Amino acid sequence: MEKTLSNKTKLVLSIAAIALFLVLVYVGDNTIPANSSWKMLITVIEKGSIFALVAASMNLLNGFTGLFSLGQAGFMLIGAYTYAIFTIPGKSHEAVYQYFNGGLIQWSIVEILEGKLGIFGHYIGMFIPMIGAGLLVAVVAALIGIPVLRLKSDYLAIATLGFAEILRAFFQWNSLGPITNGSNVLRKYTTYGNAIFPVLVSGICIAIIILLINSTYGRAFRAIRDDEIAAEAMGINLFKHKEMSFVISSFFAGISGALLAMFQTTINAMPFNTVMTYEILLIVVIGGIGSITGSILGAFLFISTSEWLLRGLDAGQWLGISSSLMRPGFRKVVFAIIIMLIVLFYAQGIMGSREFSWDGFINWWKNLPANLKAWPAKRKAKSAAKKEARARKAAAKAKAKEAKAEGEAKRASGEALFTPLPTSDEVMVFGKEGK
Amino acid sequence: MGFIQTWLPYILAGVAVGGQYALIAIGYTMVYGILRLINFAHGDVFMWSGLIMVYLITILPLWLSVILVIIFAIVLGTTIEKVAYRPLRSAPRMSIMISAIGVSYLLQNFALYITGGLTKTYPTIGWLQRTVSIGSATTKMVTLVTPVLTIVLVFLLVMLIKHTKIGMAMRAVSRDFETSSLMGIDIDRVITVTFVIGCALAAIGSILYFSNYTGIQPMSGAMPGLKAFVAAVFGGIGSVPGAVVGAFVIGVAENLIKGIGWTNFSDAFTFVLLIIILMVKPTGLFGEKNIDKV
Numbered sequence: 001m002e003k004t005l006s007n008k009t010k011l012v013l014s015i016a017a018i019a020l021f022l023v024l025v026y027v028g029d030n031t032i033p034a035n036s037s038w039k040m041l042i043t044v045i046e047k048g049s050i051f052a053l054v055a056a057s058m059n060l061l062n063g064f065t066g067l068f069s070l071g072q073a074g075f076m077l078i079g080a081y082t083y084a085i086f087t088i089p090g091k092s093h094e095a096v097y098q099y100f101n102g103g104l105i106q107w108s109i110v111e112i113l114e115g116k117l118g119i120f121g122h123y124i125g126m127f128i129p130m131i132g133a134g135l136l137v138a139v140v141a142a143l144i145g146i147p148v149l150r151l152k153s154d155y156l157a158i159a160t161l162g163f164a165e166i167l168r169a170f171f172q173w174n175s176l177g178p179i180t181n182g183s184n185v186l187r188k189y190t191t192y193g194n195a196i197f198p199v200l201v202s203g204i205c206i207a208i209i210i211l212l213i214n215s216t217y218g219r220a221f222r223a224i225r226d227d228e229i230a231a232e233a234m235g236i237n238l239f240k241h242k243e244m245s246f247v248i249s250s251f252f253a254g255i256s257g258a259l260l261a262m263f264q265t266t267i268n269a270m271p272f273n274t275v276m277t278y279e280i281l282l283i284v285v286i287g288g289i290g291s292i293t294g295s296i297l298g299a300f301l302f303i304s305t306s307e308w309l310l311r312g313l314d315a316g317q318w319l320g321i322s323s324s325l326m327r328p329g330f331r332k333v334v335f336a337i338i339i340m341l342i343v344l345f346y347a348q349g350i351m352g353s354r355e356f357s358w359d360g361f362i363n364w365w366k367n368l369p370a371n372l373k374a375w376p377a378k379r380k381a382k383s384a385a386k387k388e389a390r391a392r393k394a395a396a397k398a399k400a401k402e403a404k405a406e407g408e409a410k411r412a413s414g415e416a417l418f419t420p421l422p423t424s425d426e427v428m429v430f431g432k433e434g435k
Numbered sequence: 436m437g438f439i440q441t442w443l444p445y446i447l448a449g450v451a452v453g454g455q456y457a458l459i460a461i462g463y464t465m466v467y468g469i470l471r472l473i474n475f476a477h478g479d480v481f482m483w484s485g486l487i488m489v490y491l492i493t494i495l496p497l498w499l500s501v502i503l504v505i506i507f508a509i510v511l512g513t514t515i516e517k518v519a520y521r522p523l524r525s526a527p528r529m530s531i532m533i534s535a536i537g538v539s540y541l542l543q544n545f546a547l548y549i550t551g552g553l554t555k556t557y558p559t560i561g562w563l564q565r566t567v568s569i570g571s572a573t574t575k576m577v578t579l580v581t582p583v584l585t586i587v588l589v590f591l592l593v594m595l596i597k598h599t600k601i602g603m604a605m606r607a608v609s610r611d612f613e614t615s616s617l618m619g620i621d622i623d624r625v626i627t628v629t630f631v632i633g634c635a636l637a638a639i640g641s642i643l644y645f646s647n648y649t650g651i652q653p654m655s656g657a658m659p660g661l662k663a664f665v666a667a668v669f670g671g672i673g674s675v676p677g678a679v680v681g682a683f684v685i686g687v688a689e690n691l692i693k694g695i696g697w698t699n700f701s702d703a704f705t706f707v708l709l710i711i712i713l714m715v716k717p718t719g720l721f722g723e724k725n726i727d728k729v
């Protein structure tokens with residue numbers, strides 16, 4: 001029996017780890033000079049936490065409810081726009097909406113509340129549009145969900161992808177220009193000052209997702225994922241639960257969209273296309289479909305490799321290797337190949353469907369030296385087994401070939417290969433069902 | 436008469452683009468009919484055949500490059516099937532779809548690397564781009580060639596499916612995968628042939644499509660691909676004539692919407708159509724009813 005920690009110790013450990021991380025992020029963002037290459041680490045943490053949130057929300061749908069939805073980028077788009085539109089300061093409207101006479105909305109929630117409540121109002125003024133963005137996305141998702149969620153797996157994927165494209169066209173529509181600025185960028189809206197903000201918001205949202213997954217609703221979601229018909233037979237209202245999962249997932253996608261808007265400082269509807277959804281999906285796959293821990297790890301891994309660690313591949317030098325092949329874009333090719341390898345040979349991702357736990361972590365740490373020592377032997381055994389399987393296969397093939405040659409020879413010499421079937425009417429032919 | 440004068444150019448353009456979508460849609464519908472997989476990479480095979488043409492035409496004569504482009508598309512498509520789909524055939528459907536998305540991502544990024552993110556101009560193929568006038572409308576030759584060529588190719592394909600041994604095998608496999616393999620049909624061969632036909636038609640479609648819209652960039656394949664898929668769903672997935680009808684409907688409707696002046700929504704319309712058809716008649720116009728068994 002492995003020794004397990006008491007619940008209290010686990011809680012203390014978790015809080016300590018989170019607090020330490022937050023302090024490090026806060027201090028890091030304040031002390032690392034902007035021109036240092038380590039600044040990239042902070043950027044990765046910011047962007048990584050935003051994508052961790054949207055990946056977790058997608059995992060709630062795809063991994064836990066079994067709904068293969070590809071609309072995440074569209075929902076992020078609504079979130080990002082809602083946040084940006086309501087936080088552009090009044091005096092900047094003239095500049096931002098230069099083609100639309102300063103736009104329709106001439107005020108910003110942040111400014112109004114800041115005027116009344118001071119710096120406290122500033123933060124409240126950032127939270128209200130952010131939550132509002134989430135809520136608006138949730139309402140839109142609820143409306144979309146009513147027709148779309150009746151569809152089965154791949155049709156659902158295409159329909160949600162289609163809705164995301166419709167949303168993108170809608171936000172670029174010139175007639176909505178006074179609000180959305182048409183196809184021009186939105187900028188000058190209020191953003192956060194320290195990297196701790198997105199980390200904190202994402203952390204709280206992911207915590208809520210985890211609580212939801214561990215609740216009775218979460219169990220109902222998983223029941224639907226494993227077998228819809230059985231779940232329905234057990235009294236789970238399929239549509240209600242699917243819609244709920246869809247709406248909640250979209251709410252968090254909207255929040256992460258608002259965070260992304262703050263992170264980027266300018267937004268435009270163009271990049272919220274299918275590629276973005278694909279990237280989020282690939283994060284979920286890398287982390288493991290059905291593991292929130294996996295989604296978080298996957299997001300940080302994805303963002304850090306694509307934004308930071310593989311940067312050198314574009315610049316021509318990476319880990320001391322330089323080659324003329326390495327020119328802009330090479331990074332993404334290498335990256336896509338790595339992803340394909342994961343999808344093909346390591347389909348369960350980093351975490352599979354397991355989650356992080358302190359017990360598991362401590363056990364893993366304790367067994368690490370032993371596992372490392374045993375690794376070469378394990379590998380040898382594995383390759384030997386593979387060799388044997390290959391040999392067996394080759395032998396079977398040879399045998400089949402021999403048998404075939406024998407049959408051919410027999411046929412050539414005119415010998416009957418099979419006893420003929422009875423020619424009477426008793427041979428039954430089954431018709432296709434339902435005809 | 437005035438009505439026709441205003442709308443004829445849009446209808447002509449719609450029929451042309453519809454024919455081009457039809458050639459892509461056949462690849463989707465055949466692969467879906469057999470593997471039950473949305474081949475997300477099909478649109479990118481289409482884009483890549485366009486891109487290869489841009490590079491080939493600089494060193495080779497036209498007729499040779501056309502042939503090589505078709506061969507390239509076939510090789511690319513069958514390789515994708517062998518490498519990315521075949522190992523996952525017994526895996527859950529979600530993983531094979533993710534694999535398709537991964538391949539699409541790879542092909543797009545590779546195109547981005549090769550082109551350096553610049554839009555490439557498609558070579559002019561002389562007689563395809565000659566202007567002709569029909570009544571009041573002037574248009575390019577390709578607008579007239581496309582529907583005719585599409586219908587001829589589809590007719591040949593339907594004949595192949597109906598009257599040859601491999602066509603019979605395809606129909607059997609699309610009806611019941613397991614039983615047909617028990618009956619001694621070589622499933623791998625049937626699937627390969629499906630990909631060969633689909634990719635060859637996509638390559639022909641790319642020549643026609645990019646003669647009309649001359650700019651190619653890594654994302655050019657995504658939208659026509661999605662639209663062609665919607666066309667396949669509209670016509671009833673798995674049905675070749677259905678996909679063609681669906682493609683023509685989408686092409687014409689899209690151009691009429693452009694004619695009203697709602698250009699922004701011409702792409703969105705396709706998806707509205709998809710959702711409506713899935714609500715009203717999920718099996719599409721010519722699709723067969725599928726019953727889920729527990």
